[in-house]
Amino acid sequence: MFLHCPSDWRDFLHEIFSLEKFQKLSHEISMLYGDTVCYPAKENILNAFYQCSFEGLKVVIIGQDPYHGPNQAHGLSFSVPLGVPHPPSLRNIFIELSNDLDCAYPISGDLTPWANQGVLLLNAALSVREGEAGSHLKLWDSFTKSVVKGLNEEKKPIVFVLWGNFAQKYERYIPKGRHRVLKTGHPSPLSANRGYWFGNKHFSQINEILKQWGQKPIHWVL
Numbered sequence: 001m002f003l004h005c006p007s008d009w010r011d012f013l014h015e016i017f018s019l020e021k022f023q024k025l026s027h028e029i030s031m032l033y034g035d036t037v038c039y040p041a042k043e044n045i046l047n048a049f050y051q052c053s054f055e056g057l058k059v060v061i062i063g064q065d066p067y068h069g070p071n072q073a074h075g076l077s078f079s080v081p082l083g084v085p086h087p088p089s090l091r092n093i094f095i096e097l098s099n100d101l102d103c104a105y106p107i108s109g110d111l112t113p114w115a116n117q118g119v120l121l122l123n124a125a126l127s128v129r130e131g132e133a134g135s136h137l138k139l140w141d142s143f144t145k146s147v148v149k150g151l152n153e154e155k156k157p158i159v160f161v162l163w164g165n166f167a168q169k170y171e172r173y174i175p176k177g178r179h180r181v182l183k184t185g186h187p188s189p190l191s192a193n194r195g196y197w198f199g200n201k202h203f204s205q206i207n208e209i210l211k212q213w214g215q216k217p218i219h220w221v222l
Contacts, residue, residue: 005046008054016150017143028139029127037130039066040073045126047075051115058118058215059159059206060151062167065125068133076121078187079111092187092197097220100201106222117218122147124166148173157213159206163187163197180209 005013014022033042040047063077067087072080078090086094086109098105115121124144129135148170151158158179162168164186174181182205185196192198207217 006049006053009049012054012150013049013147016146021142025139025143032127032129032136032139038127038136039068039070039130040075040127044073044075048077048115048121048123048126051076051112052118052120056118057120057151057156057158058210059161059218060120060122060148061161061163062148062170063121063123064164064166065123065128065134065137068128068131068135070130073128074110075126076111076115077123079121080109082108082110084109088189089187092189092192096187096198096200097203099198100203101220103221108222111222113222114218114220117216119218124170145170145173152179159209161202161206164191182206 029042029045032038061077066073066075067080071084072087074081078093080087080090090109094105094109097103111119111121122144125134125136125140126143127136127140148160152174155178160170160174160179160181162171162181162183166186168183171181171183182200182202184200184202185191185194187197203218203220207220210217
């Protein structure tokens with residue numbers, strides 16, 4: 001699986017994660033996909049890395065794990081393909097986007113345009129068993145920690161966006177200094193309806209930070 005990772009990520013990924021670990025993880029994932037229904041489709045497991053180039057990386061948004069229902073997950077955190085109804089968390093993300101930037105609520109839930117501009121939409125687990133949220137989190141834990149730690153060591157500054165307690169556990173691997181961390185409650189209804197999501201204005205904040213760094217802002221409007 002990792003032998004076919006995007007070329008501009010390959011050196012980075014192989015530097016932070018040993019060949020032995022890659023082989024073990026690939027074998028375990030292949031076994032799970034062979035024995036049970038898992039999401040996203042196997043060819044989309046590394047989609048976040050395909051859609052966001054290593055050289056163009058500006059922002060990392062960390063999710064928990066892929067949607068565990070049919071036709072939803074396609075390898076980008078919080079994103080669903082065009083035509084798929086927006087899950088509750090994505091709806092709340094789009095409501096905040098609309099309020100923050102005074103733009104229309106998006107029709108498509110496909111966040112690929114964000115990824116193509118340098119937003120790594122990274123789930124902590126890149127796969128999940130059908131109907132069982134969190135079922136592959138332990139399997140991917142070492143890989144995701146290695147990615148976050150490795151990106152922290154990059155000289156180029158990155159905006160890390162941590163939505164909810166699960167994503168915020170990765171803050172310990174991002175020492176203060178070179179990068180910026182934005183954090184708030186999770187966009188799920190359970191959190192958002194208790195006042196922990198709406199009004200965070202993260203989309204406009206990210207763009208202000210990028211401007212300060214002399215980088216091109218993200219065009220968030222879909």
